[in-house]
Amino acid sequence: MARTLNPEALLPLLRTLSDGAWHSGERLAADAGITRAALSKRVHRLLDLGLEIETQPGRGCRLVQALDLLEPDLIRGHLPAAWQDHLGLQVLCSTDSTNARLVEADIAADPQALLAEHQTRGRGRQGRAWHSPFGANLYLSLAWTFPQWPPQLTALSLAAGVVVAEALDALELPAVHLKWPNDLWHKDAKLGGILIEQRGEAGGACRVVLGLGLNVSMQAATDAQISQVWTSLAEAVAGRPPSRNLLAAQVLGRWCDLLQRFSHEGFGPFVAGWRARDLTRNRAVRIEQDATEIHGIARGVDDDGALLLDVDGERRRILSGDLRLRLTP
Numbered sequence: 001m002a003r004t005l006n007p008e009a010l011l012p013l014l015r016t017l018s019d020g021a022w023h024s025g026e027r028l029a030a031d032a033g034i035t036r037a038a039l040s041k042r043v044h045r046l047l048d049l050g051l052e053i054e055t056q057p058g059r060g061c062r063l064v065q066a067l068d069l070l071e072p073d074l075i076r077g078h079l080p081a082a083w084q085d086h087l088g089l090q091v092l093c094s095t096d097s098t099n100a101r102l103v104e105a106d107i108a109a110d111p112q113a114l115l116a117e118h119q120t121r122g123r124g125r126q127g128r129a130w131h132s133p134f135g136a137n138l139y140l141s142l143a144w145t146f147p148q149w150p151p152q153l154t155a156l157s158l159a160a161g162v163v164v165a166e167a168l169d170a171l172e173l174p175a176v177h178l179k180w181p182n183d184l185w186h187k188d189a190k191l192g193g194i195l196i197e198q199r200g201e202a203g204g205a206c207r208v209v210l211g212l213g214l215n216v217s218m219q220a221a222t223d224a225q226i227s228q229v230w231t232s233l234a235e236a237v238a239g240r241p242p243s244r245n246l247l248a249a250q251v252l253g254r255w256c257d258l259l260q261r262f263s264h265e266g267f268g269p270f271v272a273g274w275r276a277r278d279l280t281r282n283r284a285v286r287i288e289q290d291a292t293e294i295h296g297i298a299r300g301v302d303d304d305g306a307l308l309l310d311v312d313g314e315r316r317r318i319l320s321g322d323l324r325l326r327l328t329p
């Protein structure tokens, strides 16, 4: 019976091909110590993952677009010194969902980060899929265990968004806005989103997995229906996007600092940062939850991260949950 090739076995070949130059099949097979037939199988597996590869008799093959692959050593090297030896870090070629993998990972290895070049079942909020084409974006998760339940845990995803926006500022990228509860927007389109999954017992330890999907150089989504208007960092900078390795290190270092601080101080130190980037403040919005819609004017967030919404002259407090916020035209 034919065995399915583990995608991780493709990484050495991908590293060679990542320069976008031509590589002869003979050389590639010899370097990997495999037969030409086995090489052809690996190339087909890369095509299955959505990579565009050109082959020509006599020249071999090449990636149609050069790739800036994620490299754990580079990411670690750019982490703040305090986390370099204390954060577990792994990069996968392909997985179902980095959040799903960390939810199931051994808690004893926390804090641990997982990144992937490609996700087959990337998860978004409210059970939606997160389109995760190969090598184009950042798909990153961080698992963290709080020994005690932290204050204002429901606001953690808001604080996580503030810190991602600060990471982009530190790399001198265009300023982004935050759309409650945890979207990153640039101009009028979604640039990224955060999904937090949590497990814990009242009065005991609490484990969170923070997941970030950030569009870096994604082109028009051909095989997926993305249900909202989206943009990418490449579009935001109108040119060459920043290195994903640098971005990953910036976000992970800041997320670790945030989680350490949040465990004692909750959302307090991050509220002002959130308010300064609030996309919907004083704008007409609607909240969709199941079959219900509430229309109102957004008035920012309170100190616990709840959305304040004026509905027919009455102020309501909306807690993040299984709901969606949309700007109304």
Ligand code: BTN
Pocket (backbone or CB within 6 Å): 096, 097, 098, 099, 100, 119, 121, 122, 123, 124, 125, 126, 128, 130, 138, 139, 140, 141, 182, 183, 192, 193, 194, 195, 211, 212, 213, 214
């Ligand atoms: C949203 O719906 O806006 C949140 C999207 C979060 C996507 C990221 S990609 C890395 C991590 N792994 C997942 O399966 N989801 C999150």
